[in-house]
Amino acid sequence: MHQWVVSFDAGSAADRELLGGKGANLAEMTGIGLPVPPGFTVTTEACRAFLAGSGDLPEGLLDQVHTAMGEIERRIGATFGDGQNPLLVSVRSGAKFSMPGMMDTILNLGLNDVTVEGLASRADPRFAWDCYRRLIQMFAKVVLNVESEHFESAIDDIKRKRGIILDYEIPVDALRLLVTDFKNIVRAHAGQDFPQDPYQQLRMAIEAVFLSWNNRRAVNYRIKNNIPHDLGTAVNVQSMVFGNLGPDSATGVAFTRNPSTGEPGIFGEFLVNAQGEDVVAGVRTPRPLAEMRDDPTFRDAYFELERIAKLLESHYRDMQDLEFTVQSRRLYMLQTRSGKRTGQAAVRIAVDMVAEGTVSRKEAVQRVEPSQVDQLLHPMIDPEYTPEVLAVGLPASPGAATGMVVFDADEAKHRGDAGERIILVRIETSPEDFHGMVAAQAVLTARGGMTSHAAVVARGMGKPCVAGCGALDIDYQAETINVAGRTITKQDYITIDGATGRVMLGEVPTINPQAGGILETLLGWADEFRQLGVRANADTPHDANVARSFGAAGIGLCRTEHMFFEGDRIQAMREMILASSAVERRAALDKLLPMQRSDFVGIFTEMDGFPVTIRTLDPPLHEFLPHTDHEIEQLADHLKISVAQVRLKVAALREANPMLGHRGCRLGISYPEITEMQARAILSAAVECAQRGITVHPEIMIPLVADHKELELQRAIVDSVAQEVFSESGTTVTYSVGTMIELPRAALTAGAIAAEAEFFSFGTNDLTQTTYGLSRDDAGRFLPYYVESGILPRDPFVTLDQDGVGELIRIAAERGRAVRPDIKLGICGEHGGDPESVAFCHRSGLDYVSCSPYRVPLARLAAAHAALGEMDRDR
């Protein structure tokens, strides 16, 4: 006969697969002698057999349940269904992975019209009848699908009739009547009576748990979290203990360390004379756990809990989340599991546990999720505070910030420079809003996805951003936002939380988590394990400095175009674009040269000793031109040409699909003098730094190459400028030339391209756009639905699509290395800061990832995780 039932005495934590997480931990606790009420687990295997079968529980299961119940009866000294001394049990689901959506808990199972009297005679009649009405209500809801509201309204009726306010004030006679009402409700809505046979209750409860594995919420949750559908759930049947047996009973939850800060010492809350569901109902406010210690009634239980917490923590070698009940001063443990924690707590606990000798450095590194590190670097909404949420957009760049609403970049700059805290609110942003973003505390947009301009630039600056918040109706004319029935004006403060996407009214208190030295300790350990290099995307000396302080070993992407938006440069840039001949164009470029050069000197100086990858001009030229009448007039005036001419040029440069237009190296091929100027700025800056004793490794990156000939031509320009600069200055520096791989054709023809390229940097933002045929600026209209409904497992602009984009990366890496075995391979898209994507880069054998400066810590940790994961697999 197959074993469908495993007693808590027989299992262990290693049986998670068979017993589910909850059952395995109850068995483990039982095994190490902790006060766990006796019980048993019906296995996940039984669930699978039941779901695969014709609707009956597998053969032998009920017999085994009977036997196991007999064992509990023997241990407790009470009998299931006995009229004098009835055994009551709880039934709880417990799958391998914690999973909301399944049937959760039924308490007090075993009560019926007869046993309730037995319980009443042994304990307290009010308590007994309250237990019974709770059982009927819970059982009806989760087993018989009767809506709770029917029961709630029956309770309300009674309370109204008797003038009672709180549930626990209902007297016993009323509870008796209520039980009768409840049974009638069951009959009316379920078409059957509440079962009086305790074993029938138990069988029905087990079946209901099994069936709930396939309810919609559970299925959707599994889809979303990549949990296989064929695992099944276990059922835990455990003898009841009662935290509501009187003033010397209680129920509570505890963490073995503070889950917010990581501070050592148990932390939690408890409720006197209550069952678990009362805590959830929120009618009474639980008290902090520390007060248990100061209460003579519970002091012993507290110290016992503290002892058990230490024991469990060292047993599981991790911070635990515990459920307990005190029945008549005696402590019982009902659950233990690894405790959820904030990023700050995760780092502190991991580092502390290494110091305590509990875990190794490797384990400490693995214990902290890369995404948790991100929390540590940005202010967050005070978790104690419940703000008024107006709308939720995309969590585009983490951190919380408060400020007054501003709709215009110039005004943002003006007011920001004047010291005001402001939040720039735009339908969408463009490079022209850059100075406004710099001056703002945070950025909020109504359109655009996780890799929209606003999102990318904000992440680059480490500034909070909520993007694509479609619920905002922004009116630039009126300078208002209409949202959730309110009108927000320029006088109003709002707060945004870039980690969750929330947009909130007013000033919401934020806290600045401080990890400091502890985080650097952990990341230092991570660095010992990782193989991937981590660089940063940085466009200015300031960004480079930030990147280096976060541990970036080089710059993987320096976008030269952002430099052109600063100060007077945009004017020179526009002169260049409007030039009517190569001679005029060169004259304008000559003005830009010293500006670019000085930027590069600054960046090389900051990155002394590290490589710096600089991309030549990439965006289409129309991005640099003015679009408002006023700006166009100003420009015409400045250039002494007619407004019509400027308009004509603006119109002529307009593109149907700018993403696929005249940009990247196509510009450098149409206007070789632009590449020439940029190469000269980079290389002469490198020479100047080298002469000052700074170690420079410039890597010149040609963007948007589709064919090897494009790279060949651009490379020839760079090489020839290099020869000129070196012979003019008498100083030679080593530089390399490579390309972005950001078009499918570049990946497919990577062999030919590698003949010309010393490095490839995968520009996965654009590669995702072209591989999917998906504009990140327009995807907001349908991509969220795609992800919600599971058509795509995740937003491919956030987590690299391994089947499509990843396949191209593998093809390119293979073909590139076949031609040039020592070619350097990196990634510089937004994916460089996404843990799952970093793991992919590790597996694909790339040399480095490059991400926003503020994501460098995360990437360092993710790279270590990837390497350690592989080590563990290989073992």
Place this chain on the structure above:
Amino acid sequence: MHQWVVSFDAGSAADRELLGGKGANLAEMTGIGLPVPPGFTVTTEACRAFLAGSGDLPEGLLDQVHTAMGEIERRIGATFGDGQNPLLVSVRSGAKFSMPGMMDTILNLGLNDVTVEGLASRADPRFAWDCYRRLIQMFAKVVLNVESEHFESAIDDIKRKRGIILDYEIPVDALRLLVTDFKNIVRAHAGQDFPQDPYQQLRMAIEAVFLSWNNRRAVNYRIKNNIPHDLGTAVNVQSMVFGNLGPDSATGVAFTRNPSTGEPGIFGEFLVNAQGEDVVAGVRTPRPLAEMRDDPTFRDAYFELERIAKLLESHYRDMQDLEFTVQSRRLYMLQTRSGKRTGQAAVRIAVDMVAEGTVSRKEAVQRVEPSQVDQLLHPMIDPEYTPEVLAVGLPASPGAATGMVVFDADEAKHRGDAGERIILVRIETSPEDFHGMVAAQAVLTARGGMTSHAAVVARGMGKPCVAGCGALDIDYQAETINVAGRTITKQDYITIDGATGRVMLGEVPTINPQAGGILETLLGWADEFRQLGVRANADTPHDANVARSFGAAGIGLCRTEHMFFEGDRIQAMREMILASSAVERRAALDKLLPMQRSDFVGIFTEMDGFPVTIRTLDPPLHEFLPHTDHEIEQLADHLKISVAQVRLKVAALREANPMLGHRGCRLGISYPEITEMQARAILSAAVECAQRGITVHPEIMIPLVADHKELELQRAIVDSVAQEVFSESGTTVTYSVGTMIELPRAALTAGAIAAEAEFFSFGTNDLTQTTYGLSRDDAGRFLPYYVESGILPRDPFVTLDQDGVGELIRIAAERGRAVRPDIKLGICGEHGGDPESVAFCHRSGLDYVSCSPYRVPLARLAAAHAALGEMDRDR
């Protein structure tokens, strides 16, 4: 000693590689006993050795030339450099492939101050001195790089001084003076004397021919035509015969059949008392060859020429292009080669030659270039006429047409319907111009490439189109075109030639080539050889009818969206788009359903027995919305909503990159009711046709799939509608569901997609755009330069890019077939009508190509070529 020199007696046509085309044919003619002046060929091998060496001719070459010259002297009875009876020779280049740009010809070599007197004494002094001055001029130009203009101005001086109009009126004394002047010019500009030593002349001429192999024009030509650079050229040295020896001498060219029409019988022209260059100079007008027959002096030579023409044609088994000279009534053959011919002639000659038993059907099929077939289906500019060309754009859709200029689609429709011939001129066209294009004779645009909207739609309609003619400055307000210093108004007629891209002023006469039955005969033979199926892209019953008449075996792409632009449908479409709920949307869709249904009934009826692939809605919805104020007001009025609401919707649907936006199956996923309506229209039409006895094979194609789940969802809708329709009607038809492969990700994940798809149709237009990251609407700004400068070998929107896009097709075909071995694979991009791309599809094992109806004949022939080419290679 290596043999560098081959006498005409020793070679044959098979030695083309070694002797070049001209030399090999001269040897062949010599071998079959034709009157070829004796001579020899310096081999291509000698050229290669010379170019690889240090600047000297290979060892032994000059000795062999001496020996060969001795042989000629012996045969002619004259001696090279002899003062009394000098032998004169011509020197001509001749590579394996005919190649403009190389040094061509030097005549009369061997003349000097001494031999000229000998020639004068034997022939005529004026003739001799004219030959000498011609030699100096030609030699100086091609060997010594002296500009011709110096000599021309010396001739002009003499003529002016003496009051002479025509060159051949210059008397002998003046010619003598001219020779002195010419020699001075040589000394002054070449820094050396004209060489008096005939062997030095010969050596220098041979070296000059060799060196001209690497001059820029020749190199560029080879790059453009994929001719290897290491072939080298041969040099032909041949004893002179003189067509300018008097009134019984002549020179001429002849074709063995009419190269314009293919009519049998020799055809050509001749010039009495002239040398070849006179024909080229165009000073005197040559006379039709037939007049030779009627001229007693040349009658014998004519009949001899006729006999030789027949002989050569049956010898070479192809129509020949001949050069001949009559010297004192005696005919000499100077060249034979396969003759260039029009498409009409090519078809007629091929078919006639099969009837005559000269060539096999297979050879006949191979003799006609697919692109030549295209000419036969469209009117062309009368080749006799020299029009005034205003500008040249892209040859976007072949055919010539004349009409008055119209700038607005509505006006075009109005006037076109009224019977006026008009040409629609737009900066670029959009779907809203469709009705105007239908009414116009032809379409002309200033922007957009070979696959712009105008080009694609015009080709689909078989209507001439010149696209992307950037020289046109179109002013919609003024209703004028400014071009080439002229202003064209609405009163002006223009003519466009879509085969060459020419835009011409006024009415230019056109001719309608008639191939008819002959073409169908040839294509019937082609069908016997080809393996690829050929279908057409057709959106209406009319197009389907045309396609079928051209031999399409099915429709490979029926775009449902074009149907929505007709008549009132656009109104219903707009209602659908502006609907504020799924209920309203369904109501609008219900109006569209019967319209779509009746279209499909018409198309299925036309294509009885053949498969019809119908694509569900593809373009972004904003393409259907109005954009002018007036139209927006009309729509608001019609829908009884505010203008602001319409504007808001238009603005909301605007996209940054519509090509990568909310389109294709993304629409069907956002609005499943659209796919439902379309599936219902298709399947109920199929049922209706089946009930009428028509054989239907509907293939429903889901566009822009990036992930297999999208197809899964859309397919589920189609299948469920099919069940409904079949059970409602009691009739079941077989249908299949498949997808366009038009995104790189679809190609890469073709395995997963094939699990859901019964067919793949490669949408190579969009696949090219995404693989290259290149918008076809915007590529006009740089793609032409890319092609001109050789960065890309050809426009990838015209000829499929085999390295990138082709690689994705191979990957998709392989992965798709691995999962579903019988999956049907086709291509429906514009490349389906390009011969080279069709050959690629054949090699890649696709099942069919689909192209515009007017390209079907071309594709049938190209597919046969591809199959025969493979047969030949395999042999």
